Amino acid sequence: MSRRTSRASCGAALALLCALAGTARADDDAASVARGLADGRVTPADAAAAWRRLKTEPDEALELVRGLPLETAPATSHSTTLTGPGGATTDALVILPKDGPDERGRFAVLVLLHGIGGDAKQCVPFADLFAPPHTICVAPSATLPPNSEDPEDLRRASTYGVDVMKSFKHWWSYRETAWPLLALDYVQRRYWVDTNKVRIMGYSMGGFGTWNIGLRYHDRFACMAPMAGACSREEMYPLLGKDPLTRLLLDNAAAIPLFVLHGDEDEVVGVQSDRWSDEQLRPKKLPDYTYHEVKGGKHILLSFLKVTDPIVLRFRDWVATRTRDAHPKRVVHRALATYHGSAFWVRIDELRGDSGKVVAELAGKNQLQITTEGVSKLTLFLDPEVVDPKKRLQVAIDGRMAFKDTVKASHQAVAESFARTHDPQLTYAHMVTLDVPPPGGSR
Numbered sequence: 392m393s394r395r396t397s398r399a400s401c402g403a404a405l406a407l408l409c410a411l412a413g414t415a416r417a418d419d420d421a422a423s424v425a426r427g428l429a430d431g432r433v434t435p436a437d438a439a440a441a442w443r444r445l446k447t448e449p450d451e452a453l454e455l456v457r458g459l460p461l462e463t464a465p466a467t468s469h470s471t472t473l474t475g476p477g478g479a480t481t482d483a484l485v486i487l488p489k490d491g492p493d494e495r496g497r498f499a500v501l502v503l504l505h506g507i508g509g510d511a512k513q514c515v516p517f518a519d520l521f522a523p524p525h526t527i528c529v530a531p532s533a534t535l536p537p538n539s540e541d542p543e544d545l546r547r548a549s550t551y552g553v554d555v556m557k558s559f560k561h562w563w564s565y566r567e568t569a570w571p572l573l574a575l576d577y578v579q580r581r582y583w584v585d586t587n588k589v590r591i592m593g594y595s596m597g598g599f600g601t602w603n604i605g606l607r608y609h610d611r612f613a614c615m616a617p618m619a620g621a622c623s624r625e626e627m628y629p630l631l632g633k634d635p636l637t638r639l640l641l642d643n644a645a646a647i648p649l650f651v652l653h654g655d656e657d658e659v660v661g662v663q664s665d666r667w668s669d670e671q672l673r674p675k676k677l678p679d680y681t682y683h684e685v686k687g688g689k690h691i692l693l694s695f696l697k698v699t700d701p702i703v704l705r706f707r708d709w710v711a712t713r714t715r716d717a718h719p720k721r722v723v724h725r726a727l728a729t730y731h732g733s734a735f736w737v738r739i740d741e742l743r744g745d746s747g748k749v750v751a752e753l754a755g756k757n758q759l760q761i762t763t764e765g766v767s768k769l770t771l772f773l774d775p776e777v778v779d780p781k782k783r784l785q786v787a788i789d790g791r792m793a794f795k796d797t798v799k800a801s802h803q804a805v806a807e808s809f810a811r812t813h814d815p816q817l818t819y820a821h822m823v824t825l826d827v828p829p830p831g832g833s834r
Contacts, residue, residue, distance in 0.1 A: 436803075442802040450820055453805050486522075501527070501591075514528070517594065523707070544636075563593075572608065602615075621660060622637055622640065649679070652702070655686055679713075717816040737771060745765075748766070759785070761789070763789055769825060772821065773798055789830075
């Protein structure tokens with residue numbers, strides 16, 4: 392036997408032994424797949440394939456991702472480095488509360504976004520002023536988003552040749568890999584977090600970030616509180632007027648408590664954009680919406696917002712008492728692109744144009760009624776708090792019956808839903824994807 396043949400035979404034998412060992416340690420290997428999915432080292436498709444190969448049932452995979460142990464975490468406030476796509480990095484400040492977790496051993500989280508020219512340290516006064524009890528504050532530092540991103544709130548400016556970003560050295564990305572979302576993930580993987588008590592707040596550039604991240608990913612937060620910001624960068628330029636595309640996102644304000652704070656004499660980010668938003672939102676009579684202009688308020692709000700100021704007390708109490716409903720029986724979601732197409736148990740997979748909207752609600756026992764606008768394909772994840780996933784499901788889309796059958800649990804449903812948020816409450820074992828005929832089209 393030649394040395395090459397001998398090496399090949401040894402390699403084959405080693406591979407066989409590894410395969411046998413993997414079968415014997417199926418539970419451990421399945422758990423490793425779950426950890427890789429949480430770390431981003433394993434894609435949802437690869438995770439689903441691995442669980443099938445290991446003969447792990449979907450319900451077992453669901454329990455694995457829901458029961459992942461916490462990673463080692465510092466016991467005191469600290470700075471950390473976040474790593475994003477392509478190896479990009481930034482720092483984030485994690486401020487642990489002096490009063491520790493609540494009586495259940497859980498922390499709330501306040502995501503803080505700083506203003507232009509600043510960094511994470513700029514958020515410390517806001518943490519001191521607004522953080523509720525038992526709350527971890529996490530503040531990432533902004534960087535300049537990749538050139539590959541096509542932010543919706545700069546589309547018309549680019550068309551008119553206005554380079555809005557040329558004056559700025561950094562800004563908040565609005566994508567699913569944005570630093571605020573990665574910072575939240577960092578905290579959730581290391582501390583016992585009540586994911587129904589995650590709030591987002593930002594000032595100036597951070598106000599823009601809060602508007603845009605809060606509205607795009609409203610199912611991640613219990614409330615959003617933008618200060619001295621606006622929903623669109625284009626609206627900083629009076630000649631461009633209102634930004635009709637980004638303003639469509641205000642449909643999502645129906646799904647998240649919103650408190651807007653702005654000085655009426657803001658000389659940096661004019662109050663007009665927030666006034667336009669208030670004019671658009673007020674007639675909707677949203678259940679939890681507040682707009683407040685600070686009389687005589689300039690851009691540097693901290694210069695006059697004192698701990699005894701009535702609006703500060705009101706603002707802080709409002710933030711502290713907001714809690715997310717993780718299992719809504721009615722979901723409203725507007726998407727400007729499919730990268731933020733998901734909300735709770737609904738996902739927009741394909742759009743017909745620049746935006747799409749879904750209103751999905753429980754219409755009866757195991758009956759879902761869906762109305763759409765500009766959507767050609769969507770996915771429904773079966774939340775057992777909303778429907779019984781083991782029983783026959785009926786789905787009507789735009790007045791026509793689209794589905795009437797039982798739905799099998801799948802590894803794909805577990806992997807895709809968990810990978811999006813890493814939130815056990817937004818992770819599901821059943822999913823069904825449906826085509827949406829065009830208006831007036833036949834099925």
